[in-house]
Amino acid sequence: VGIPLTDERWRRLEALFLAATELAPHERDGFAARETADDPGLASELAGMLAHASDGGARIARAIGGMASAAPPRATGPDTVSARTASSASQY
Amino acid sequence: MAETRQKGRAACRAGKATLFPVGRDDSGRPDGDVTQLLVRWAGGDNAALDALMPVVYSELRKIADAYLRRERSSHTLQPTALVNEAWLRLVRQDELQFDHRKQFYALAAQMMRRILVDHARALAADKRGGGAARTTLDAELSAGANRTIELLALDEALEQLARVSPRQAQVIELRYFAGLTVEEVGELVGVSAATVSREQKTAEAWLGHTMSGSPD
Numbered sequence: 001v002g003i004p005l006t007d008e009r010w011r012r013l014e015a016l017f018l019a020a021t022e023l024a025p026h027e028r029d030g031f032a033a034r035e036t037a038d039d040p041g042l043a044s045e046l047a048g049m050l051a052h053a054s055d056g057g058a059r060i061a062r063a064i065g066g067m068a069s070a071a072p073p074r075a076t077g078p079d080t081v082s083a084r085t086a087s088s089a090s091q092y
Numbered sequence: 093m094a095e096t097r098q099k100g101r102a103a104c105r106a107g108k109a110t111l112f113p114v115g116r117d118d119s120g121r122p123d124g125d126v127t128q129l130l131v132r133w134a135g136g137d138n139a140a141l142d143a144l145m146p147v148v149y150s151e152l153r154k155i156a157d158a159y160l161r162r163e164r165s166s167h168t169l170q171p172t173a174l175v176n177e178a179w180l181r182l183v184r185q186d187e188l189q190f191d192h193r194k195q196f197y198a199l200a201a202q203m204m205r206r207i208l209v210d211h212a213r214a215l216a217a218d219k220r221g222g223g224a225a226r227t228t229l230d231a232e233l234s235a236g237a238n239r240t241i242e243l244l245a246l247d248e249a250l251e252q253l254a255r256v257s258p259r260q261a262q263v264i265e266l267r268y269f270a271g272l273t274v275e276e277v278g279e280l281v282g283v284s285a286a287t288v289s290r291e292q293k294t295a296e297a298w299l300g301h302t303m304s305g306s307p308d
Contacts, residue, residue, distance in 0.1 A: 005252060005253075005255070005256045006256065007256050007257075009256075010256040010257055013298070014294045017294055017297060017298075018290065018293075018294060021293075045298075045301070048301030048302075048304070048305065049294075049297040049298050049300075049301050050297070051301065052296075052297045052298075052300030052301045052304065053293075053297045055300055056295075056296030056297045056298070056299055056300025056301070057292075057296040057300075059242070059299075059300045059303060059304075060246060060264065060268055060296060060299055060300070060303075061268065062239065062242065063239060063242035063243045063245070063246045063303070064171055064208065064243060064246070064268055064269065065170055065171075
């Protein structure tokens with residue numbers, strides 16, 4: 001997806017992401033646009049990360065916790081378990 | 093740790109081929125030696141790690157297979173629970189210190205991830221091959237199939253992350269596949285709990301975004 005990540009790009013992305021999440025929600029887009037004006041690829045990565053700032057963990061937990069129900073075709077109640085896994089994983 | 097990870101992967105890939113002869117001690121545990129191997133590994137004996145990996149892999153695999161085969165209507169597999177189960181079954185906890193536990197969990201996290209990914213790949217291959225007719229398309233698009241794809245997308249994204257920030261990929265592995273706390277992860281990788289939290293937060297957002305962007 002997009003431009004390959006390099007060490008330097010990752011460090012910049014991480015710094016911008018953390019700085020953006022410190023801001024009030026209505027200030028984030030403006031900040032992100034200003035800081036990445038010279039780099040559309042970075043702008044898109046940062047926007048994507050901000051969009052998943054609160055649900056990334058739940059998505060990971062869902063991907064991992066859903067494996068058992070992937071074995072038999074019938075799947076029930078995974079969201080409850082995923083939510084529980086997610087909440088226990090984010091208790092820090 | 094990087095070397096350990098490399099070895100862990102190699103052992104996971106070799107999997108069944110490198111089965112260590114498993115004995116039983118008086119307690120009926122599959123291998124009482126795991127306890128001693130952990131102590132020797134912590135003391136810097138890398139040969140102990142080589143012996144340890146196939147035993148832990150095989151036990152985890154066995155526990156995971158049992159879960160994955162069992163039809164459980166109201167439960168889904170929680171890797172952290174399986175790692176706990178392996179810990180309880182393999183190790184005499186009273187003889188070990190906290191550091192040994194963390195090492196065991198770090199090793200088990202890598203293996204758990206590999207086992208689940210291999211399982212997901214097998215499921216995906218099964219659906220592509222074997223003359224699965226188009227009429228089963230609905231079933232393939234079921235929640236289960238989607239989650240198989242999600243896990244493979246996560247694995248791929250974690251590989252990408254590991255190339256630029258190995259520690260962050262490891263933090264995710266330890267938190268999600270072994271269930272270590274932020275404090276335990278911090279002690280294991282040698283940074284503060286606050287750093288672990290911050291790195292986890294960034295990694296989660298990036299992984300969530302990257303998993304969404306992958307079409308398959």
